[in-house]
Amino acid sequence: MLAVFTELKNAQRVRKELSKKDVMHPDFRAVKELDYIYFPITKSVKIPGSKVVNTKFEFPLIPKVVTVEDLLKKSLTKKEMEILPQSQEIVGKIMVLEIPETLKNKEKQIAEAYLKTHIHIDTVVKKSAIHSGIYRTRKVKILAGKKSKETIHHENGINLKLHLELVYFSARTGSERLRVAKQAKKGEEILVMFSGCAPFPLVIAKNSPAKSVLGIELNPSGHFYGAENVRLNKLGDKVFLKQGDVREILPKLKKKFDRICMPLPKTAETFLDVTLPCVKKGGMIHLYVFLGKDQIDSTAKLISKKCKELRYPVRVLRKIKCGQYSPGWYRVCFDLKLKEK
Template sequence: MASLKQVLKNKLTKKELAALITSYDVVGDIAIIEIPSILNPKEKLIAKAIMQLNKHIRVVCKKVGIHKGIYRRQKLKIIAGERRKTTIHRENKVLIKLHLEKVYFSPRLSTERLRIAKQVKQNETVLVMFSGVAPYCLVIAKNASPKVVYGIEINPIAHRFAEENVKLNKLEEKIRLYLGDVRIVVPMLKKKFDRIVMPLPLGGENFLDTALSAIKKGGTIHFYDFKDITGFEIAKEKVLKACKKARKKCEIIRLVKCGQIAPRTYRICIDFKVC
């Protein structure tokens, strides 16, 4: 199969080819690409080449800026294909419907979501904080045998998609979804959980106290962070400090790299048990 550079070899200059970013995300039937400023005049040409290489792609969007705001949303510009940003993504035996610009979702975490699901034991009660359109909830409920998976999300649009996704996957008996701030919703639930997932890698340490207040003795928490390779111990210290403040003993089981976000910088997950 031809590569993107091969398809564009005779259509871009050597300088433009050198600047071309050949990797891109695919969510459902939508490709999301980065276009360096030098290639802005050639963006439609690049988008059409991607569609030529991937017949299932119906829309190509380019990133405009970065994820920002409390909902971690990113602006996207459609540069080829159908005029829509809603799609249905398939991963780990589940269907995930979403609007790419109105909610946060990363297809790069597919392997990580399944890694968590494989750790869930039969009849566990699981809480997913910052649950978004419910990818973790869906993958856990579909690929493991939990008693119930609870999801809490503050973005009302993501919450509505999550509710739709639960019905789409026929998992109403396994998933309970709540709209709101986890700091407010968790105490209202008046429940203790066997496992808590915290997929908020920027500022997640500010919610460790809430997670620790809701975890059962012997339960497991999955804490996410962004760190360069020299900062892994700092991430561990965040966990140890929070546990000490909450007067709970903990044991760090493992630290997992869940994907590279920049040179030498990773999204990491610390799996730890509260003793």
């Protein structure tokens, strides 16, 4: 095979020259032999301090990274390639794709391509309906791989077992959970309303010096997986879970918390009447709302007004955009601090 042969001390200069002249063979790796190196080339070339030789040995092949596009280019038109899903949500070993309706008849082939090119994935599903209902669950359809909708997701030092259809979970809000955890101080008693399979309680317990975290979840399946996750992460001395409606449970608790998370962006603010009496003076609330970018400031004022009317005045410390759902639409967290007086 045609190669350029040079001393190791010249290797960098010769490699640069070969690249500049565009004659380096794209499929093979260079081979070192004692103080010399052979660069595989596509055509003869003159470079000072090196010699062109015809080697008797074969060069090692550079492993090719096969892409989804490589696998699909024969079965999809150029137009179809352009509308392939650009972002994928990965939950544990399951990839969740949003496949456009126009590609429905090719969805299995597309899913197989994603499965082949992502070695950590066991199953590819497509979203067949958005999150809905009081439990905020969604339907997915398995397109390729193992026939399972249950998986274990790793984030922020914890493992979360969950079933994609039976409980709400979004891998995309992992950094927001950590942001909240990082605010919790030593000894804090924290409440997570709408706790689902317990990602917030566990991430806070694992990543903060808080004393305890109580999670309350209405969906029995969410509570079931939450309890399983507390065991899985061995955090039973810090995380406690209750199944039921926060509206009924909170007034009966007769307890105040240093910090309360309200991760139910559709309607969380309608629960402020039961939340506010449970916050210690000077305590924090993290309230989530879906909003257009022009509504963030006015909503902060509305929340502030509502808390004042309920006789628990707050200061809006931060307005954090923590997820974008469509152009101009965000999941926003309002960090509220209950005034001391």
